[in-house]
Amino acid sequence: MPAFLVTVMPPALALLTVLFLAVLMGLAARFGFLSTGRGLARLMVGAVFGLGFSLGRALPDWWGIIAAIVAIFGGLACVSAWERRLGLAPLSVKGASAWGGSEPQFTPEGEPIRVFNHSEIAMGGPTYCDYLFPDGVLLQGLGSSALFSEDGRYFAATVPSRQSWGLVVLDREQRRLYRCIDSELWELDAFDLNGLNGRHSPLVDDSVRQIRLDELLRSASAVDLVPVADLWLEPDWRSDPVQHTFERRSADGQQRLVGDISLPSTFRDLAQPLAPLLSPRYTVSINGQPSGLLMAADAPLVWSTDQCALVCLAQEHDSDEGGDLYWLWQLDKGWRMLPSPWVKRDAEPSFYWHELLRFDAGHVHFGAYLDYPRPSSGRYGYRLDSIHSDTETQVGHDAQGRVQVGEFQLTRMAIVIPLDSEGLRGDSHIETQPLIGGVPAHLSWLTDNAGGVGAYRCQIGDWQLPGCWLLDHRVSDCGRYLALLPYADSMIVASHAVIADVQQRRLLEGPAMWVARILDFHAGRLSLAVVAGRLDQALESTALQRFNVAAPTASDPSFFDPSEQYRLFYDTVELQVTDSQLHVVPPWRLVDRPQAAIAEGDFIQPAPGDQDAAWLFGSETEYADSWVRASSPRLGGYLLTASGCALNDLAPSMIWSADGRYLALTRMVTDATQLCGSYRGWQLLLLDVREHTLRVPAQWLGNRPQYESFAAEQLRVRCFERDWEAEDDNDKGSVQSFSLDLLLQLPAEQLVYRAGLWFVPAQLHLALAWQALTLPSVSCFKRRSL
Structure with a gap:
């Protein structure tokens, strides 16, 4: 727009416009409006192009072209020089990436910084980590783009977020932490006495941002770090206070186990400096007698029925191997380690023991559970996925084939x-x-x-x-x-x-x-x-x-x-x-109505009057895994009618005509490039089981087609806004109606007879595989000829 407006001006007026913008840039920089100055610089670039075009229009022949080129390139050079002089030029050196790999490793004084606990806010997203400074200051969950101020007093780091990013500035002298929310800085480039320079969203525009340090510290919330052992932490580093001791008494009160917190002499040298405080261990004594063991305050523990013995999960205080084991204490014999409760074999079911149930008559009972070996693709698969938690499972189907979900224990x-x-x-x-x-x-x-x-x-x-x-x-x-x-x-x-x-x-x-x-x-x-x-x-x-x-x-x-x-x-x-x-139990269901597009499993849908029947099998979700995906559409199914028609790549939605001659089918296409703004679509197919023909209209259906009726020469199908079904779905959909006469006017593909079945010509090579199938019983599958 500036280029166009200046182009239509006379050359003199165009030059004055460029000079006027240069003056405004100088005033903006003089009074500290740096972002405004950079915006004016962009306008000035457009005005320079307009000046060149204005000269080109005003001068004849080749003189106009030469003058335009000289004016544009010379003007751009002047704009760049003016930006640098005013301090508005974008930074040529970028700082550390928000995606990690260039975190500061040393303080300005040359002392090492520990950078650890790297993670991502999303898969492949910006990273965050913890910083441990040589003086014990520990800052957690900060971004990887971080730097020190020129004088070394301040340390700044971004705080990645899925919603709005934050910014943290540490005053190293006062050990005060400033937090600024809703920061526009994703990556930091420079930190001088005037403020922070950086960029916003490298994924979008990577545009330059600048924040004055005094304005940032004035508007941010500030907290003073507090000493915790040899660390300096934020005051709210832990929501609940550390428990320094605990007690477990026997039911009769005669025996008393006491745990006193055990802390290392230094925290800074630990792989996880806060581990002793977040998951504290306690030295254990019973009736005042030390045990030489460490245990957690909530560790499994059970007293014997006579209250003169106990079993608990603990570890030796000076053990180099680490790891908790089960220990037995008896009033008259003291402590000894118990062996592993079970000796496993790899060929047997996988299971774990996780709690102490009871201790009676010389036996200890450990709670355990067998894993759930769910096949890798739902009801079938090529491996058994070992699941070690209660989960969802399929417990049945509703009338339209939707999965009914229950809890599996x-x-x-x-x-x-x-x-x-x-x-x-x-x-x-x-x-x-x-x-x-x-x-x-x-x-x-x-x-x-x-x-x-x-x-x-x-x-x-x-x-x-x-x-x-x-x-x-x-x-x-x-x-x-x-x-x-x-x-x-x-x-x-x-x-x-x-x-x-x-x-x-x-x-x-x-x-x-x-x-x-x-x-x-x-x-x-x-x-x-x-x-x-x-x-x-x-x-x-x-x-x-x-x-x-x-x-x-x-x-x-x-x-x-x-x-x-x-x-x-x-x-x-x-x-x-x-x-x-x-x-x-037969692996197929006998249904009495059209099934939903998200219907699960194999089923047989008879034609009216049992004149024919359709068996659909093998349909599954796009993911084809073992998870119960009750609301996802099924696709890729195979169909066999009692009259011998064999088709594939179908969805569960189908309906017979009232006379049993036609079978309306659906297909979900996951690479429908013909659709605008979508990669998937649903098709209607019409199968004539008497003439053995197949018709496919060019018109695409809506999502999750559900057939409602096929009578009086009209086929009615309800389609929805989404191709998946929500639990509280208020999407009632809309009904489309198709005339059978119009459908029969479409070009028909003739099925080919081979090995007792009728196939689409492109699927003739599957004839032997179809013959090898185990077919439903005659009582379920009303076959006329097969």
Whole structure:
């Protein structure tokens, strides 16, 4: 705009405009309005271009071009020289980056600074760290862009934030800290007697900013650092006071354990200087007698039932190895270290003990839990993810296929160790969660096979279960049943699952399958992770081919050995408990209405009058992981109709026409480059199961299409604003209507018959994989011809 306005002026007036802006720059710099001066400099640059263009317009032929070039380049040189003279020129040397790597390592006096605890405010974002100065001043959570003032008195650092950045200035002489919030400085370049120079947001414009030191100190909040041992900290460095002592008495009050805080002689030399204060350790004594142990104030501790002994988690005071161990104190014998409560084997389920439950009759009970071995892609996968916390799990579906989520709780149990244990495998035994009547099952180790898998004896009250069992187990939510896996001498997996019915005192054996782990047991259904086969590493996994080598029917230990040549395929199988047996639950649902775009799992949707049926399987979220993503849309599904039409790359939304001839389908496209401002879109597909044709309209649907009706020659579908569904979703969507007559006028792609099925020509190469599928039972899948 300045260039245009000056261009239309006569050359003399244009020159006066440039000179006028130069005078204004000088006045702004003289009275301290530096940012205004820099703004005027930018206007002056535009005016110089305008002056050149004005001369070019006024002079004839080549003289105008030469005069314009001389005026522009000469004028820009004059502007640059004038900026430098007024102190308005941008800094040519940039300071330390906000992304780390150039933090100050020495004070102006040459003494070293410790810079540690680096972290990021977001993945790949600016970094922050802690600074420990030689005099003991510790500043935490400051940005990596930091510097000292010219005279060395002040230290300044940015404070990165997701919202508004801050700025900190330390007065080293007075040990006073100034904090300025809502600072525009992201990176600091210079710190002279006048103030701080730096830049704002290198990600956006990297524009120059300057703050006068006196203005900053006047407007910032200030605190005086306080001495803590040999450190200087901010007054609010800790929200709660440090507990200097604690006491634990026995229930009868006769025994008294006391802990007194143990602090090092110096804090500055520690890897984490505040660790002794944030997580203090205490020297322990009982009844006034020192123990030589250190423990935390909240460390696990349990007194024996006679109150004359205790077990706690502690460490030796002068131990170089560190680490807490369990220690036993007895009134008449003093202290001694207990061995590890359990000797683990890598081939067995992963579990940890985390609390002391009770101490009675010469045994100590440690609370423990089995991990949750969820398959890596939800109901199937090529590894079992070991989860060690309570989490969400799928407990069912609503009528439109949405996942119903419930809390999954890890299998709790107890490790029972005798006081005379020597730390050998088998010294301890496992107590399961209580069954009906409050009686737990006891699992006692007998031996290990060549694969490192242990055999255990199982006893429930006075009922000794015949045979040997693996450690993996699960108590049903009703408490009546205990799920177990039988042990085999040469196998690392079980040949089937067994349920112990405590009420009837009988064992229910499941069908043959290679069971790797027990997953869950609720509502009368036992979920198992089963090895169904293995897939060569060179092959890509699809819902049509999860594995290319099926698991053997007879015992073959080598099949399950880990190898870089293949991946074991884990599938989830559910067994339903009946009065006398266990039977496999089909992995598909039979639905009576169109499913939502976020519908989970395999399902069969019959046509009206059972004239046909559609089986959709293999659809999953974009992430294809083991997390329960109840609100995310599913895509990439495979479809097989009872009339023999086979399609792929579909979403769960579908609906049959009233006469059962047409099946309206949906597809989610994640690389829809035709859409403006979006990378994904939804398509409608119309399948004619009689003529075996497929039509795809060019019109894109809205998000999460939900079919509502397909009758009276009209197809109605409701679409929404978002492609994911919120819990408190108020998005009711809008309905689109399609005329069947208009849809049938679209070009049709003829399906090709091959190996008993009808395929899109581009998918003929998958015919053999489709033939190898295990199809739904006839009772669920109303097949006319297949």
